[in-house]
Amino acid sequence: MRKRSRGLSFVTGAYVVWSLVPVLIAVLFSFNDGKSRTVWQGFSLRWWTGDRQQSLLHDPTLRTALVNSLVLALGSILITVPVGALLAVGLERWRTRAAATVNWVNSLPLVTPEIVMGAALLITFTNLFTGIPLGRPAQLIGHVTFSLSFVVVTVRARLVSLGPSYEEAARDLGATRAQAIRLVLLPLLTPAIVASCVIVFASSIDDFVISSFLSAGASSETVPVKIYSAVRSSSSPALNALATVMVLLSFMALALTVVVLSRWQHRHGGSGGFRQAVADVTQMDL
Amino acid sequence: MSGQSSPPADRRIFWPGLALPGSLWLAIFFVVPAYTIACVAFGQVDPIFRDAVPVWNPLQWQFSDASEVLGSVVGGPLRSVFLRTSFYVIAAVALSLIIGYPIAYYLARQEGVRRTILLALMVIPFWVSFLMRLLAWVNLLEPEGLASRFLRLFGIDQQWLNGNHLTVILGLVYGYLPFLILPLYASLERLDWRLIEAARDLGASSSQAFRRITLPLSRAGIAAGTVLIALPMFGDYYTNDLLSRSPRTEMIGNQIDFFVNASSQKQKGATLVLVLALFLALVMSWYLIRLARVRREAS
Numbered sequence: 001m002r003k004r005s006r007g008l009s010f011v012t013g014a015y016v017v018w019s020l021v022p023v024l025i026a027v028l029f030s031f032n033d034g035k036s037r038t039v040w041q042g043f044s045l046r047w048w049t050g051d052r053q054q055s056l057l058h059d060p061t062l063r064t065a066l067v068n069s070l071v072l073a074l075g076s077i078l079i080t081v082p083v084g085a086l087l088a089v090g091l092e093r094w095r096t097r098a099a100a101t102v103n104w105v106n107s108l109p110l111v112t113p114e115i116v117m118g119a120a121l122l123i124t125f126t127n128l129f130t131g132i133p134l135g136r137p138a139q140l141i142g143h144v145t146f147s148l149s150f151v152v153v154t155v156r157a158r159l160v161s162l163g164p165s166y167e168e169a170a171r172d173l174g175a176t177r178a179q180a181i182r183l184v185l186l187p188l189l190t191p192a193i194v195a196s197c198v199i200v201f202a203s204s205i206d207d208f209v210i211s212s213f214l215s216a217g218a219s220s221e222t223v224p225v226k227i228y229s230a231v232r233s234s235s236s237p238a239l240n241a242l243a244t245v246m247v248l249l250s251f252m253a254l255a256l257t258v259v260v261l262s263r264w265q266h267r268h269g270g271s272g273g274f275r276q277a278v279a280d281v282t283q284m285d286l
Numbered sequence: 287m288s289g290q291s292s293p294p295a296d297r298r299i300f301w302p303g304l305a306l307p308g309s310l311w312l313a314i315f316f317v318v319p320a321y322t323i324a325c326v327a328f329g330q331v332d333p334i335f336r337d338a339v340p341v342w343n344p345l346q347w348q349f350s351d352a353s354e355v356l357g358s359v360v361g362g363p364l365r366s367v368f369l370r371t372s373f374y375v376i377a378a379v380a381l382s383l384i385i386g387y388p389i390a391y392y393l394a395r396q397e398g399v400r401r402t403i404l405l406a407l408m409v410i411p412f413w414v415s416f417l418m419r420l421l422a423w424v425n426l427l428e429p430e431g432l433a434s435r436f437l438r439l440f441g442i443d444q445q446w447l448n449g450n451h452l453t454v455i456l457g458l459v460y461g462y463l464p465f466l467i468l469p470l471y472a473s474l475e476r477l478d479w480r481l482i483e484a485a486r487d488l489g490a491s492s493s494q495a496f497r498r499i500t501l502p503l504s505r506a507g508i509a510a511g512t513v514l515i516a517l518p519m520f521g522d523y524y525t526n527d528l529l530s531r532s533p534r535t536e537m538i539g540n541q542i543d544f545f546v547n548a549s550s551q552k553q554k555g556a557t558l559v560l561v562l563a564l565f566l567a568l569v570m571s572w573y574l575i576r577l578a579r580v581r582r583e584a585s
Contacts, residue, residue: 008392015389016407019464023414025432026422038431083308090305098302102309109316111513111570112563113521115539119546119559120319123326127340128318145315148308177300206415208524213547224417231424231528240425243418250413 027247030240037237047238056241061218065226066245072136072211072222073204076143080200083144084151085193089181091152092159109149117146118213125214135216142210147203151196158192191261198257202250327352327556338553355557364541364558371537374451375519378458379512382466385459386511390470391500394477408471411464420528423457427529449532457529458522462515469514473507474500506580513573517566538562 026037030048034041044050049057056062087106091099109117125138132138166188170180208224215225223246230239325340328347332339341347358364393404411419426433427446434446446453477500485495523539538558545555 005392005395008388008395011385012389012392012404015385015463016404019411019460020407022422022426023419026418026425029425036430037425038428083311086304087308090301090303090308094301094305099305102305102312105312105317106308111517111566113518113539113566115521115523115542116559116563117316117319119542119555120323121315122546123552123556124315124319124322127326127338128322141315144311148311152308202413206417208417224415227415227417227421228524228528231421239421243415243421247414247418250415254413 023247026240027244030237030244032237035236037235037240047236047241051238054236054238056238056245059238061221062226062238062242064219065221065223065242068136068220069205069222069224069246070249072139072143073201075140076147076204077197077200079140080144080147080151081193081196084148084196085155085189087148088152088155088159089185092156093164106149106152109146110153114146114207114209115213118142118209121145121210122213133216134214135220138214138216139211139220139222142214143204143207146207146210147200150199150203154196154199155189155192158189162188190264194257194261194264198253201253205246205250323556323559326553327560329553331553336550338551338556351553352557352560355554356561359558359561367536367538367541370535371520371539374455374458374535374537375516377455378462378519379516381455381459382463382515383508383512386463386466386470387508390467390474390507393467393471394474395479405471408464408467416461417524417528419461420457420525423460424528427453447529447531449530449534451535453529454526454535454537457525458519461522461525462519466511466515469511470504470507473504473510477503506577509573509576513570516569520566521562 029037029040031043031045032041033044033046047055049055052058087102091103091106121138121142122134125132125134132141162185166184167180170184171177175183205223207222208228211222212225212228215221221229223242227239227243322340324344324347325342326338328344328349328351329341330339330348331337331351355364359368389408393401393408396404423433424447425431428434429445434444437443444450481503482495482499485499486492490498521539521542523537523543526535526537526540527543542555542558542562545551545558547555549555
């Protein structure tokens, strides 16, 4: 028993190294003093701020990609989270055949490969909805479409665990249906809604396929699209710096969410605190 | 409750009202595009500009061009692309299971802080952009990259980034393995370990106990994880583009990307999208039917 367990811990350790070290090396090379992304030539901030043309701070194409990614991510949150949360509540309580159909359609984006959705949206925007230009508007619609299902799944899971009793109590005490939702259900849904925000944010800035299919050239490149177009050409470590910023932003969003949620749990007498907050965000049972 | 038989009027419109914006969104931006793809695939081609012209009425759909593409997939030049894609995905999923299962098993047997830390390490790749992770490997595998130089010490000298099958398969494993480990972990974590103790007490060797108890009980997790990573792998083209960019390793996704984005034959691209979606729908329904059967047997 003992021996086998040692083998397993070795495999797990090796996997952690394999999965994380390449990324750490890529981050490290953003601080390389030379132009190479493969040979270390000493530490410098040249590719972050120093170089007047090619650093992340000064290269307009890198800055554009960063801004595009952030605008898309924030826009996606603003549309997807309210629409998705309402859809989740509606579907959970509506329960007719029509609701079952919507529910079924809602699960389809989860199993549709992005290339299928990207190609279908591109062909639709160029043939049918020609009023919606490629670039940011089309990309925003694409991002909302693929992340809507995540929000519905996340919010519904919380609705199921809450049950209908809180709302019924509010109704018995004289609240209208809308009041019961606004004053009772919505506050109870806070963890799921915050988790939805961070999930939408992460999946939006991570997305490559939809952004690429629906982009309208260099002006609407997002960070993943920029990495894709630049990586095999002779690009500099500034590209690594750009990718590093995105990783940092993801983890900052995650950390911020965990802090906000654990505060919320604390204030509302939740027992889980930090651990519960992490579990809410990552949708896992820690 | 009497509300069931004759719901009050406000109830009949209230819940559907909440669901309305989201339902409309899905109808307009998911269902309509799915239909549009079919209208382009079975539509016409402009005789002068060779552009695809969608035909909106299904009664006027033509299937001659689409069946030509299908013929190419079954017995023509696209056949090798489809077979290669299937081979890559099967190899990558098999490798992912071989690597991922022991890790998930190990995680499920840990407790307390140690388990939390290990799980956090497993979750980190989710929060690092897919393209960033590919970029990291491109840097390592370039001729002067660290991994290339390291492997050369052992006499392994290869062009990793130019049409190398192994690089593409390992790239797929690297990209999607995190998505397999967590569902596997979830199914193993729920497992009743007393059953294994009982088997051991009754004289089963540890490998017998594993084969006859652990493995069958985690079959649902294996199937779910497999479907979860196989579906996106079938549509993947960027892993291949970044790590190889050679016609020798071309996958079906690369063909779709080419026809839809870079050629004037959008119709062909639309047909390939339909072929891929249909193929994956078959895989998915096979999985759902099996799942239903397993559930029925269990209950």
